[in-house]
Amino acid sequence: MAKLEVITGPMFSGKSEEMIRRLRVAAFAERNLILIRPNLDKRPERNVFGLVETDPKLRGYSKLISRVVLSANDLNEIVSLHKPNVIGIDEVQFFPHDFLDLIINLLDQKKDDDFKIIASGLNLDAEGCPFGIMPELMARADEITMLKAICTKCKSEGAIFTQKTAGSIKQVEIGGDKIYTVRCRKCFIRQSEIPLTS
Template sequence: MFIEPNISGERRGFIEVICGSMFSGKTEELIRRLKRARIANLKVEIFKPRVDVRYHETDIVSHDEKAIQSTPIDNSQIILLLAGEVDVVGIDEAQFFDDQLPDVCDQLALKGIRVIVAGLDMDYMGKPFGQMPNLLAKADFITKLHAICVRCGNIANYSYRKSPDASQVLLGEKDLYEPRCRKCYYEKL
């Protein structure tokens, strides 16, 4: 990503959104960017929704077991209180946050903070998920990642739920979900 140099010396913030289906590498990419920011000696704060305890209570953990310490929170306004004097804020599983998250990200970016947000852009029904559409609309940079369809091997951007549970939020991994391409998703075999 190219960032235009700032001649005035004023720090400019921006919002990056990493999106895609389950198993596309969103969290892995978020962790990679945050670790690189730390290598650059930038002050980084990382947040995740308290409900996400699949791999660890506090750490953000990718499916391939890469991890980075984070702060679990109940609502996005807490980010404004805890971000303090940071250079970079990372937010994982953004689809699970409340409707204030896009405004919180805007406020952080206006303070000159780089905000990196990762989340599912669609739920298991193929519908926009949570605040992700609003974050995508506000984003300065968007990275859409794809998984590999488990049925045919093509690019997958749908999260197919193997369970009959109809609730929008059902935390799970490969036991409950699999990545599928558009064709295989709609065939629902």
């Protein structure tokens, strides 16, 4: 039966590593895999494809296709050609709404098949609001894994907020630990409440 698994949480909570772990399990079962990510985030240290390259099972696995995807049409074409059992989507919060429609359609079309979509992405933006299509995916998921980080201020476990420390007030701004940190509910400050450039 088709299944939607969601991996979510703040930055630095290990979402990409968890994605890799699940793909590795599927690779041991000889499944056809597709791993996609949007073309927004080009930092190699944040790139899930970099993790594939260093994984002993996934590196060189011939049934895995890794692609930067620009549109839902792109993904549809890859799916038609490769006939995956598993589609891993990294940074899913950056994909536009037509991706959500495609994901829902694929799950519907393949509901009787050995087919799984693993969608990984941020739960919240730096304002503390649900990010992009993530809430829609979570509502439709068979399984949700909520990963947490350690608060960089009070060091408590269970930080679920991604906080901006520099940069602008734009929702989508690429920048790793130079402009983002993780905070617990008690220590989190919304970006609208801290002085950032516009």
